[in-house]
Amino acid sequence: MKRTKQIDIKHALALASAFHFLSSFARACLLPFLTLFFRQLGLTPAMTGIVMGTKHSVSLVWSPAAALLSKHYNKRRAVINASLVASAAVALLLLLLPPADVNTRVSSCVPSDLSVSPNKSVDANLLVNTTAAPGPLSNKTHPEAPVTPSAVTSNASAAPDMKSPVTARNHSLHQHDPAEPSKTGNTSVEVNSSLSTGPEVNSSSVRNTRSEVAATQGQGENQESGSDFLGSLKAMDAQHQLFFMVLLIVVLWELVACPLEWTVDDGLYEYLDFADASDRYSSSGPWGLVGAACGVGGAGLLVSKLNCFIAAETPRSAAHFYMYAGLVALILPAAVSLPLHITRKHDRANRLLKAVQLVRGSPRALLCAVTTLLVGAAGSAVDNFLLWQIQDHGGSELHMGLALAVALLSQAAFPLLAGRVSKLLSPGRMLAVGAAMLGLQCLYYSFLWAAWAALPAQLLSCFGSGALWWAVKVQCEDVAMAGAERNVRRVYSSLCLHLGAALGSFAAGFVVQRVGLAWLFRGAAAALALWCVLLPLLQWKAPRQRRINYSRLLAAEASEASDSESEQENDWLDKAMEPDGGSQQNGRRAKH
Known part of the structure; x- marks a missing residue:
């Protein structure tokens, strides 16, 4: 005869609590700081809101559907393991995206975090608040940051980059080459001469500008007629290209990550319900909050101790992604040993509806x-x-x-x-x-x-x-x-x-x-x-x-x-205890 497997409820609850603690710890190292990373890349607040709103919408639809499919095909453990590995891999893809502007490489570093040696001077770009998106975000921006002449110079030089490409090109055309020595005496003469010969220069510049605009329009029409998505991305400016790439990666990330929580909850709950101990499953819930608190506090403390760049062109905000991927590797042994209930009868009734x-x-x-x-x-x-x-x-x-x-x-x-x-x-x-x-x-x-x-x-x-x-x-x-x-x-x-x-x-x-x-x-x-x-x-x-x-x-x-x-x-006892009650009653029934 086949021996029945004995269920250890305490062991199952301990594994469930450990899994909730570690998974919440890993998510808290990255997810609360995700919008800050988007700001560092150069996304506007509206773009950030669209990305996060799409992320929640995907989870709303796909979480119950993925949990139902994994239960129907008895693939819960495979879904859990694949979700952990794929979520860590897809999250790291965000680090491959370049920022919309070179100056946005300066992450959330504040001047108090910068350690400058006496022999080295701080780059002017490090003192520029380039993470602020266009539009009024607040009434006061970085009140504690000192204003230096180098910072003002960098702001003046970086201003054309924040404008349209046409404005930036015209600005570069009207600037003098810093390599050429400036001659104060001949400056006015050169300007006047250029103004005197203006019709010829202006006519040639107008022709060149028209030809460039026509070439640009022709390229745009060819790209639209080709119906190529990558070609349409190339036709956009750098900020919108970055936005669509971030949106695609976040949607893919949520598709592989959101089935984890529902699948684990269903498997553990049904496992404890099979042992008539489903009422004790809620005891593992507070461990998730404790793990999230430890994760977000520990990640903030660790990242704040790092330099602005942990490697060449790698900002310190990338440490959040590395911590998330490393902790996912620690969760895998706990996920493999999770006690999950294997359903042999498919429940077609949709309990959520x-x-x-x-x-x-x-x-x-x-x-x-x-x-x-x-x-x-x-x-x-x-x-x-x-x-x-x-x-x-x-x-x-x-x-x-x-x-x-x-x-x-x-x-x-x-x-x-x-x-x-x-x-x-x-x-x-x-x-x-x-x-x-x-x-x-x-x-x-x-x-x-x-x-x-x-x-x-x-x-x-x-x-x-x-x-x-x-x-x-x-x-x-x-x-x-x-x-x-x-x-x-x-x-x-x-x-x-x-x-x-x-x-x-x-x-x-x-x-x-x-x-x-x-x-x-x-x-x-x-x-x-x-x-x-x-x-x-x-x-x-x-x-x-x-x-x-x-x-x-x-x-x-x-x-x-x-x-x-x-x-x-x-x-019945009262009637049976009567001496002649039972026989008289039977006789009356026979006469009738």
């Missing part, structure tokens, strides 16, 4: 869904552009990593206070409190005056994100039936982390491009404040639907059945 129907059928659940959507949109604005705000005030990766780590640790600490808070506030009110705390954080970020000033506001994440997800968890238990809480929770997380984040990223990029970072945070704070005023009124008007407790119904039915059976037994 049933969870959506449960949320849609409850008015209070719909209000909770709208709240998570708005919080996701506002949270994406903070995640994408808070580091830009810190950088504009002279902050380094150390300030950024510490600020994000404090927020994650504060969020992880809320379950310790949930018991006391639940006695004072209902889950519906805690939902409004969580949204209000995020709005207060956004308002605080708009008035940021120094890099370190972001740290106190991060402590509000305990009653912001922590309280919000605790209220969402309670709402899932009230709406869902037994065994469907996890799918309902996935609906809320998808609305917040992917759909809301996608919409917020698209909108935030264009807002920053138009009015700047400060007004972006103020607008997000105003929207959340308005919703926090409307939410209690809508909750008061919404009908309260009580969940049917099936265990109590079964217990009540069992007690009623036992009472009726006991009554029948007692009636």
Whole structure:
């Protein structure tokens, strides 16, 4: 006979916690700093918002589809291992892209990070804030950076590069060759002579310009008629070429990386559910927040200690990618040893659609869904552009990593206070409190005056994100039936982390491009404040639907059945104990 395999629940939970810790650690080394890297390459805020919004949109659609396919074909372990290896390889492709301008090689280095020896002079380009994209990003840019004559000279020389190619070419034509000695006495004569012979020179220059423009238009028409994508990229300027290349790599990266989380969750949950221990799976969740806090804080500390360039033409921001790839190699042994449930019967019922129907059928659940959507949109604005705000005030990766780590640790600490808070506030009110705390954080970020000033506001994440997800968890238990809480929770997380984040990223990029970072945070704070005023009124008007407790119904039915059976037994005993009762009753029945 075939021996049944014994399931070690403690060992499975330990492996699940270790995997969540390491995977969150690896992602936190890179993903929070990704928009900062895009800014260093020379992407505008609108381009950055489009890239991040597309990333969340791909994850919204492909994560459940990939998890369903891996379950249907019993390829979960292969999908997990392939996702880890491919995500690390595709992420490194971003390092091969050149910046839109040579001066944008200067990353987020601030003057305090530069170590200059007495015998060497600092390049003027290192003191130029070339990472700022066109348009008003903030009212104040690098207040702590000293203004030197070399920096002013470099700004003057780099200004034509930020303009159109035609302007830059005309500027180079009107400049003198620095190699030729300047003669002050003959300067005016040469200018006057050129002006006197202007018709001939101008006519020839006009002919040359027209021929160049005609050649350029002809080349453009040939490239468009050829319907070649690479040819169309070559016809664009350097910034748009970079944008489309970044967008393609990020989409490919998300396609190979997003199936990891859903596939691991499904396999571990079904493995523990097979052993009747699915209720203990949530114990591994806090380890993900702790791992993310350690990863973002450690990465910020390590990168801030490096020089501006770790190698020839390699900025120190590339260390985030190398750390991510190295940690993925450490995760592979844990991924190989993960206990996963092998499904022998394919479940064709789409439980996620049933969870959506449960949320849609409850008015209070719909209000909770709208709240998570708005919080996701506002949270994406903070995640994408808070580091830009810190950088504009002279902050380094150390300030950024510490600020994000404090927020994650504060969020992880809320379950310790949930018991006391639940006695004072209902889950519906805690939902409004969580949204209000995020709005207060956004308002605080708009008035940021120094890099370190972001740290106190991060402590509000305990009653912001922590309280919000605790209220969402309670709402899932009230709406869902037994065994469907996890799918309902996935609906809320998808609305917040992917759909809301996608919409917020698209909108935030264009807002920053138009009015700047400060007004972006103020607008997000105003929207959340308005919703926090409307939410209690809508909750008061919404009908309260009580969940049917099936265990109590079964217990009540069992007690009623036992009472009726006991009554029948007692009636039979009473009749049997009578001396002539049973025989007289039988005789009467025979006469009738």
